[in-house]
Amino acid sequence: LGYIYNGWGHANLPPWSMGFVYLPALVWMVPASMLIAPLGARLAHRLPVSTLKRIFACVLIALAAKMLWNFFS
Known part of the structure; x- marks a missing residue:
């Protein structure tokens, strides 16, 4: 809600955006996150802490x- 409120009325925002929230991306990210989050939680409980630390x-x-790379190029 903060991104919507703070970005409301800013110039040069792409079409289909509500403040700083781009609605087409939101429509795809919410269902994907809802499907993958339980898998990630299950995986986090199964893996040893040392493996999780290495992955992180x-x-x-x-x-x-x-x-x-982006900074220097």
């Missing part, structure tokens, strides 16, 4: 590498 560290390293 790899995701953070990949995101940092992408941010650095």
Whole structure:
């Protein structure tokens, strides 16, 4: 709701947006999240903590590498 409120009336927003929320993306992301979230929760309870920490560290390293790549290119 905050993104809708704060973005309401801003210029140069794409069509089909409500504030800073792009409605076509919202329509696809909500059902996908609802379907995948239980799978992720089940997986998180089954995997050992050390494996989860390694996966999370790899995701953070990949995101940092992408941010650095975008910054310097």
